[in-house]
Amino acid sequence: MTAERFREEIIDHLLHTFGVTPENAGDETYYKAVALVVSDLMRRGRSETEKRAKATHTKQVYYLCMEFLLGRSLKNNLFNLGLEESAREALRTLGVRLDALYDQEPDAGLGNGGLGRLAACFLDSLSTQGYAAMGYSLRYEYGIFRQKLVDGWQTELPDFWLPGGKVWLQEAPEKAVEVHFDGHVEEAWYDNHHTVNHKDYTKVLAVPYDMCISGKDGRAVSKLRLWAARSSDFDMKTFNSGNYLRAVEQNAMAEVITKVLYPEDNNPEGKSLRLSQQYFLVSATIQDIIRRHLFEYGTLDSLPELTAIHLNDTHPVLAVPELMRIMLDECGYGWEAAWDIVSRTVAYTNHTVMKEALECWNQDLFRLRLPRIYQIVEEINRRFCADMHGRGVDGYKVGRMAPLNDGFVKMANLAVVGAHHVNGVSALHSEILKETVFRDFYQEMPGKFTNVTNGIAYRRWVAQANPGLAAFLEKHIGGGYLADAAQLEKLLPLANDGTALRELEQVKRENKQRAAGYLKKAYGAVVNPDSIFDIQVKRLHEYKRQHLNALHILSLYLWLKEHPQADFTPRTFIFGAKAAPGYYFAKQIIRFIVKLGEMIDADPAVREKLKIVYVEDYRVTLAELLIPAADISEQISLAGTEASGTSNMKFMINGAVTLGTLDGANVEIHEAVGDENIILFGMTTEQAEALRQSGYRPGELANNHPVIRQALQLMENGFGGMDYKDLASSLRGSDPYMVLADFDAYAQARQRAEALYRDRQVWNRMCLTNIAKAGRFSADRAIREYAQNIWHADPIPQIPVNKKG
Numbered sequence: 088m089t090a091e092r093f094r095e096e097i098i099d100h101l102l103h104t105f106g107v108t109p110e111n112a113g114d115e116t117y118y119k120a121v122a123l124v125v126s127d128l129m130r131r132g133r134s135e136t137e138k139r140a141k142a143t144h145t146k147q148v149y150y151l152c153m154e155f156l157l158g159r160s161l162k163n164n165l166f167n168l169g170l171e172e173s174a175r176e177a178l179r180t181l182g183v184r185l186d187a188l189y190d191q192e193p194d195a196g197l198g199n200g201g202l203g204r205l206a207a208c209f210l211d212s213l214s215t216q217g218y219a220a221m222g223y224s225l226r227y228e229y230g231i232f233r234q235k236l237v238d239g240w241q242t243e244l245p246d247f248w249l250p251g252g253k254v255w256l257q258e259a260p261e262k263a264v265e266v267h268f269d270g271h272v273e274e275a276w277y278d279n280h281h282t283v284n285h286k287d288y289t290k291v292l293a294v295p296y297d298m299c300i301s302g303k304d305g306r307a308v309s310k311l312r313l314w315a316a317r318s319s320d321f322d323m324k325t326f327n328s329g330n331y332l333r334a335v336e337q338n339a340m341a342e343v344i345t346k347v348l349y350p351e352d353n354n355p356e357g358k359s360l361r362l363s364q365q366y367f368l369v370s371a372t373i374q375d376i377i378r379r380h381l382f383e384y385g386t387l388d389s390l391p392e393l394t395a396i397h398l399n400d401t402h403p404v405l406a407v408p409e410l411m412r413i414m415l416d417e418c419g420y421g422w423e424a425a426w427d428i429v430s431r432t433v434a435y436t437n438h439t440v441m442k443e444a445l446e447c448w449n450q451d452l453f454r455l456r457l458p459r460i461y462q463i464v465e466e467i468n469r470r471f472c473a474d475m476h477g478r479g480v481d482g483y484k485v486g487r488m489a490p491l492n493d494g495f496v497k498m499a500n501l502a503v504v505g506a507h508h509v510n511g512v513s514a515l516h517s518e519i520l521k522e523t524v525f526r527d528f529y530q531e532m533p534g535k536f537t538n539v540t541n542g543i544a545y546r547r548w549v550a551q552a553n554p555g556l557a558a559f560l561e562k563h564i565g566g567g568y569l570a571d572a573a574q575l576e577k578l579l580p581l582a583n584d585g586t587a588l589r590e591l592e593q594v595k596r597e598n599k600q601r602a603a604g605y606l607k608k609a610y611g612a613v614v615n616p617d618s619i620f621d622i623q624v625k626r627l628h629e630y631k632r633q634h635l636n637a638l639h640i641l642s643l644y645l646w647l648k649e650h651p652q653a654d655f656t657p658r659t660f661i662f663g664a665k666a667a668p669g670y671y672f673a674k675q676i677i678r679f680i681v682k683l684g685e686m687i688d689a690d691p692a693v694r695e696k697l698k699i700v701y702v703e704d705y706r707v708t709l710a711e712l713l714i715p716a717a718d719i720s721e722q723i724s725l726a727g728t729e730a731s732g733t734s735n736m737k738f739m740i741n742g743a744v745t746l747g748t749l750d751g752a753n754v755e756i757h758e759a760v761g762d763e764n765i766i767l768f769g770m771t772t773e774q775a776e777a778l779r780q781s782g783y784r785p786g787e788l789a790n791n792h793p794v795i796r797q798a799l800q801l802m803e804n805g806f807g808g809m810d811y812k813d814l815a816s817s818l819r820g821s822d823p824y825m826v827l828a829d830f831d832a833y834a835q836a837r838q839r840a841e842a843l844y845r846d847r848q849v850w851n852r853m854c855l856t857n858i859a860k861a862g863r864f865s866a867d868r869a870i871r872e873y874a875q876n877i878w879h880a881d882p883i884p885q886i887p888v889n890k891k892g
């Protein structure tokens with residue numbers, strides 16, 4: 088689209104959609120008008136994609152996830168469609184700055200962290216590579232809460248994102264479906280047929296809101312369908328009898344289902360509302376998929392050949408019994424035939440090995456809320472157990488694998504039983520799955536288990552987030568890397584090119600300055616762009632060990648007080664993390680970090696050397712600003728706890744050096760870059776396990792270690808008007824994530840990092856090598872692996888579309 092044409096369309100939307108003249112429109116209206124121009128284009132692209140997929144009977148990929156952490160869309164879409172220059176020029180002639188419009192867009196925060204961001208990155212790659220794909224999730228009215236720190240304490244504010252965000256959504260009321268809850272099931276024999284009737288249920292209407300997801304160069308456009316809950320009918324009788332509140336209340340009860348995203352990360356929320364959300368997503372989605380399939384092909388027999396349904400984590404696993412329900416109760420299938428189809432259609436990705444994070448639901452709650460689904464789960468369970476017993480599997484083991492056990496519905500077990508493939512998200516994680524949580528299953532059905540290491544939409548994380556680096560890449564290796572991330576390796580010959588390395592250093596320096604400018608503006612924080620930017624941004628969780636980072640900074644502080652003359656490269660430590668609202672201990676860690684930062688700021692003897700910035704409300708848009716500015720990427724989870732991590736990949740491709748443990752995908756980053764280009768420390772998974780087995784005694788360790796002892800004492804004595812006894816005593820007491828055991832190794836690793844950083848040539852070469860080797864962490868590669876090994880799906884063939892239909 089030319090700038091001229093773009094301009095006309097913007098004006099058209101201003102006048103006719105918003106009723107305002109170009110002269111009177113503000114940035115917010117301009118943002119919406121531009122978004123609508125882009126949306127219109129994408130919708131046309133989407134119908135082309137759908138037409139081509141239909142004409143060629145291309146297998147459809149459906150990606151189900153309770154979270155999609157999309158961030159902003161305008162810039163991404165303009166970039167993918169190659170329209171940024173036209174838009175910029177069109178707006179310039181109207182006296183409007185495109186960059187100012189970007190800031191009008193709220194983040195679509197429909198996710199908590201890595202899981203939801205992965206889903207968003209995957210949709211980008213599905214489009215770019217031309218698969219026939221749809222994502223399904225919920226249209227939460229409130230996304231992930233806005234974090235506000237009050238004297239270091241996290242408070243949560245609602246994130247009402249729709250006013251600015253809904254321009255990207257198109258309501259499709261004609262595609263609404265009903266979802267049924269509660270009631271009871273009646274079974275009968277009727278004319279020799281066994282019939283099942285779900286009676287007296289509550290109906291909730293699921294209304295789709297569609298968002299188009301563009302791929303690079305518009306090869307295909309994917310659709311993200313978000314369901315909103317609506318009361319299915321207004322109870323006129325109750326209203327007319329004068330019971331106004333009750334009538335309105337019934338409406339509100341239905342709509343509450345998609346009111347808020349659960350702000351829990353790696354931790355199940357055992358509430359009935361959460362179960363309702365999961366079933367609501369699944370039931371609406373499966374009905375939608377089946378309707379589309381039947382319309383196209385007239386039978387569900389071909390479902391496994393023509394659709395792949397992917398469950399991102401266990402949250403949408405009720406897709407398995409829901410598919411069974413529709414086939415049995417509504418399509419006349421018998422159990423075996425239905426089960427055969429379902430279990431060849433559904434696949435499942437596991438995201439955690441932490442036992443407390445494996446979802447399970449109280450059987451009674453489940454039965455009351457979803458009576459028919461419960462019956463089906465019972466039958467799946469009965470048949471699975473009978474089959475295992477028949478194969479001579481030991482009774483205890485069958486119990487451990489059963490979807491129903493101990494009064495609970497075990498969602499991960501149901502997922503493994505129903506799926507044809509189960510994958511972990513990094514090589515290490517997939518191995519741990521086979522040895523621990525799914526050990527029993529792995530012994531009985533080894534062929535189901537596989538690995539797909541996570542990946543990122545690197546075009547967003549480099550070409551858009553880091554324009555300086557994008558220009559550097561364009562200059563030295565051309566633009567081919569944008570379609571094929573493996574081409575980043577073309578950088579390797581520059582490893583000894585002093586001029587190129589200094590250019591790269593300059594790119595980083597400008598990004599640090601840009602980030603410093605933001606930190607000044609947003610927090611009044613003065614940071615030195617010549618200091619080492621050492622960044623840990625991710626959800627706050629004990630296993631991620633932000634407290635290891637902070638404890639070490641505290642020890643550095645104490646050391647600098649004693650060694651005022653020491654030769655020391657100034658450091659800026661940047662933290663960004665939200666804690667689950669009910670995770671009290673995590674909130675204490677946040678406050679500890681903030682207060683430590685204040686103590687340092689108040690101390691003229693160290694404040695030129697150390698600086699802590701805790702950025703509020705960490706989200707995708709802040710990640711895009713901060714990650715390109717990082718020298719050091721902190722990936723310090725206890726080995727064996729982080730499934731993969733994806734921010735480690737974002738940092739790597741932006742030329743930061745990983746300082747990390749051999750955990751999650753760090754293991755594969757290490758493989759890719761070699762010993763010289765990563766700073767590893769700490770116990771391996773096996774060593775951590777062995778230490779736990781042999782009896783880990785952190786209290787003793789603390790007492791025998793002068794540095795740790797001194798730091799813990801200071802926490803106990805307090806500073807900044809409060810003490811940090813809870814944190815200190817947890818570390819002394821049980822230290823579940825072995826912070827103290829890894830402390831020395833961490834301190835040494837940070838010293839190595841400083842030494843390496845001071846040799847600019849060496850450090851720049853490390854950065855360059857990390858960028859060059861980051862191609863394998865592209866989401867494009869991950870999607871190709873899913874498509875080939877799990878979904879057995881191909882991209883839509885690039886043939887001219889037959890215009891007849």
Ligand SMILES: *Cc1c(COP(=O)(O)O)cnc(C)c1O
Binds near residue numbers: 204626737
């Ligand atoms: C990538 C990303 C994450 C995931 O970070 P990890 O370090 O992999 O846990 C979380 N939040 C946001 C905003 C992200 O962009």
